[in-house]
Amino acid sequence: MVKTTVKIDGMMCGMCEAHVADAIRRAFPDAKKVSASRKHGEATFLSEREIDGEKLKQTIEATGYTFVSVSVEPYAKRGLFGR
Secondary structure (H helix, E strand, O other): OEEEEEEEEOOOOHHHHHHHHHHHHHHOOOOEEEEEEOOOOEEEEEEOOOOOHHHHHHHHHHOOOEEEEEEEEEOOOOOHHHO
């Protein structure tokens, strides 16, 4: 699994967060644990494999927000007590 973090500019409220998260879910059906934070200016989600960065940029910009950057890192599920 991989964790994708996309930096987004322009989210101002909870509805903005919901719009971004819904757009990601529609564009990437295998995305799991999608969350967006206006406070941190980012959205994060998990997926089985690395996603297409250009498609992600188009998805974010189609919602009216500004795509800033994307980063991908391996994700390993932690066991009990963080092990």
